[in-house]
Amino acid sequence: MSIVETADAEAGGSLHQRILSDISEKILSGAWAPGHRIPFEHELSVQYNCSRMTVNKALSQLAKAGLIERRRRSGSFVRRPQSQAAVLEIHDIRIEVEALGLPYRYERVARHKRRSSAEDRALLELANLGPVLALECGHFAGERPFAHEQRLINLAAVPDAAEEEFLAIAPGPWLIGRVPWSEAEHRIRAVAADRHIAAALEIAAGAPCLVVERRTWSADHPVTHVRFTYAAESHTLVARFRPQG
Amino acid sequence: MSIVETADAEAGGSLHQRILSDISEKILSGAWAPGHRIPFEHELSVQYNCSRMTVNKALSQLAKAGLIERRRRSGSFVRRPQSQAAVLEIHDIRIEVEALGLPYRYERVARHKRRSSAEDRALLELANLGPVLALECGHFAGERPFAHEQRLINLAAVPDAAEEEFLAIAPGPWLIGRVPWSEAEHRIRAVAADRHIAAALEIAAGAPCLVVERRTWSADHPVTHVRFTYAAESHTLVARFRPQG
DNA sequence: ACGGCGATTATGTATATACATATTGAAACG
DNA sequence: CGTTTCAATATGTATATACATAATCGCCGT
Numbered sequence: 214m215s216i217v218e219t220a221d222a223e224a225g226g227s228l229h230q231r232i233l234s235d236i237s238e239k240i241l242s243g244a245w246a247p248g249h250r251i252p253f254e255h256e257l258s259v260q261y262n263c264s265r266m267t268v269n270k271a272l273s274q275l276a277k278a279g280l281i282e283r284r285r286r287s288g289s290f291v292r293r294p295q296s297q298a299a300v301l302e303i304h305d306i307r308i309e310v311e312a313l314g315l316p317y318r319y320e321r322v323a324r325h326k327r328r329s330s331a332e333d334r335a336l337l338e339l340a341n342l343g344p345v346l347a348l349e350c351g352h353f354a355g356e357r358p359f360a361h362e363q364r365l366i367n368l369a370a371v372p373d374a375a376e377e378e379f380l381a382i383a384p385g386p387w388l389i390g391r392v393p394w395s396e397a398e399h400r401i402r403a404v405a406a407d408r409h410i411a412a413a414l415e416i417a418a419g420a421p422c423l424v425v426e427r428r429t430w431s432a433d434h435p436v437t438h439v440r441f442t443y444a445a446e447s448h449t450l451v452a453r454f455r456p457q458g
Numbered sequence: 459m460s461i462v463e464t465a466d467a468e469a470g471g472s473l474h475q476r477i478l479s480d481i482s483e484k485i486l487s488g489a490w491a492p493g494h495r496i497p498f499e500h501e502l503s504v505q506y507n508c509s510r511m512t513v514n515k516a517l518s519q520l521a522k523a524g525l526i527e528r529r530r531r532s533g534s535f536v537r538r539p540q541s542q543a544a545v546l547e548i549h550d551i552r553i554e555v556e557a558l559g560l561p562y563r564y565e566r567v568a569r570h571k572r573r574s575s576a577e578d579r580a581l582l583e584l585a586n587l588g589p590v591l592a593l594e595c596g597h598f599a600g601e602r603p604f605a606h607e608q609r610l611i612n613l614a615a616v617p618d619a620a621e622e623e624f625l626a627i628a629p630g631p632w633l634i635g636r637v638p639w640s641e642a643e644h645r646i647r648a649v650a651a652d653r654h655i656a657a658a659l660e661i662a663a664g665a666p667c668l669v670v671e672r673r674t675w676s677a678d679h680p681v682t683h684v685r686f687t688y689a690a691e692s693h694t695l696v697a698r699f700r701p702q703g
Numbered sequence: 704a705c706g707g708c709g710a711t712t713a714t715g716t717a718t719a720t721a722c723a724t725a726t727t728g729a730a731a732c733g
Numbered sequence: 734c735g736t737t738t739c740a741a742t743a744t745g746t747a748t749a750t751a752c753a754t755a756a757t758c759g760c761c762g763t
Binding site for chain 4: 253254255265269272273283284285286287288289
Binding site: 473475510512515529530531532 | 746
C-alpha cells in the first residue's frame with residue numbers, strides 16, 4: 214500500500230528521483246530478486262499518487278541504467294546483475310621505476326600557494342573557496358623523464374602542506390599516511406602532448422601520452438587532485454583480477 | 459532554419475533521440491568546443507518543430523551522461539571532455555555507448571581462422587601451437603566510430619567459436635556466459651594511431667588513442683586476447699573505489 | 704558608486720492527455 | 734486442430750500547460 218502520502222524526509226528531492234531510488238533500493242537489497250515483476254506504471258502512479266509520466270521517467274532511467282528490463286504488454290522486470298568488480302591499484306611511481314631496475318629521481322619544478330581558482334575548484338570538486346597548493350614535479354627513470362606530475366592540494370583539508378616545500382619528498386608519499394583517504398577516483402585517458410608536457414617529458418609536441426588523474430577524498434572532504442602524464446612508450450597500466458569475491 | 463520538416467532518414471527513431479544524437483555528434487566531432495553554449499530549449503523546440511518537453515528530455519540525458527552542463531537562467535554548455543564511461547569493471551562497449559544515450563551499432567570487419575602465429579601465441583600466452591580465430595570489429599556510437607576491436611580467440615579453449623560468424627553478435631557478449639573466466643588482465647596505454655586504426659576510427663594518423671588490452675583465462679587456459687582502441691576525445695576510463703567497505 | 708530588490712528568464716519538475724507500437728491472449732475461422 | 738485476426742494492455746513517445754527554482758540583469762534609492 215501507499216508508503217508515501219505525506220512524502221516525508223527523502224533524498225533526491227524530486228518525486229521521480231524518489232521512486233527511482235525506492236525501487237533500486239529494493240533491487241540492490243535483494244528484496245526484489247532477478248525476474249521479479251515490478252508493479253506496472255499504472256499501479257505505481259496510484260501508489261505514489263502521481264501521474265504515469267512521472268513513474269515512466271523513473272522506470273526509463275532504471276532501464277537505461279540496466280537494473281530493469283521493460284517489455285511491452287508484459288511489464289518491467291528485475292534484470293540479473295552482470296558486473297564484475299575490478300580494482301585498480303594505486304601506484305607509487307618510485308616503485309614502478311625501481312621495478313624496472315632503473316634509478317629513480319624526483320624533482321620539484323614549481324610550487325604555488327594561491328586562492329583556489331574556478332578551475333582548481335572544478336578539479337578538486339571543491340564547494341567553497343579556499344587556499345590550495347599547486348605543485349608541479351618531475352619523476353625520472355635514470356636520465357629520462359618518466360612521468361610529469363601536476364597536483365593540487367586542498368589546504369583546508371591538509372593545512373600542514375602549506376609549510377612543506379616538497380623539495381626532497383614527492384607529494385604522493387608525503388600525503389600517504391598523513392591523510393588517510395576514504396575514497397579515490399581514477400580517470401585514465403590518452404592525450405596529445407602540449408608544448409609544456411612535451412618539454413617536460415622530452416618528447417615531441419603532439420606525441421601521445423597516457424594521463425592518469427586521481428582525485429582523493431577523506432571523509433567527504435576533497436584532499437588532492439593529481440595528474441600524471443606519461444610518454445606513451447614509457448608506460449602501461451596493468452590491472453589483474455579475478456571475478457567476484 | 460528548420461533542418462527537419464520531413465524528418466528524413468535518421469537512426470534512433472524517436473525525436474528526442476535524434477536531437478540527442480545530433481547534439482552529441484556536434485560535441486564529439488569538436489564542432490561545438492567545450493564552453494560552447496547550446497541553443498536554448500526554446501530555440502531547439504522551434505528548430506525541430508517540437509515541444510520544449512521533448513528537447514528537455516534530450517538535454518537532460520546529455521547532462522546526465524556528462525556531455526553538457528546545464529545552468530539555470532544561463533543555458534546549457536559543452537563540458538570539458540571528461541566524457542563518461544562506466545567504471546573499469548564492466549567493459550561491455552554497448553553499455554558504455556548506451557550510457558551516453560547514443561544508439562549502439564556493431565560491425566564485424568574481418569574474421570580469419572588460422573594456425574597460431576608466434577605473435578598470436580605471445581599475445582595469448584599460449585604455450586603450444588593450435589588454431590586461433592582472429593577477429594576485427596567496429597563499435598559505433600550513433601554514426602561515429604567509438605572503438606575498434608582486435609581479438610584473438612584460442613580455439614582449443616573455445617571450439618564453438620569456430621562455427622560462429624560474429625556478424626550479429628560481438629565476440630565479447632558471445633564469450634561471456636559461454637566461457638566463465640577465472641582471471642583477467644588489463645593493460646592500458648596510449649598510442650599514436652597508425653593508418654589502419656586512423657581509418658577505422660575516422661581520425662588523423664598519429665592522433666593519440668587509448669588502448670585497452672584484456673587477456674582472459676579460464677581454469678589456467680588462455681581464452682582470448684582483445685585490444686580495444688578508442689579515439690582520445692571519445693573516451694575516459696573511470697575507476698572509483700574505496701579502500702575497504 | 705554601491706548594494707539591495709524585484710523582474711525576467713532558462714531550466715526543473717509534474718500533470719493530463721493523446722496516439723503509436725509491440726505483445727499477449729482469446730475468439731473466430733478454415 | 735492449427736492458424737489467423739482482433740481487441741486488450743503496458744510501454745514508448747510527444748504535446749500543451751503549469752508552477753517551482755535559481756540565477757542574472759537592470760533599476761532604484763541611498
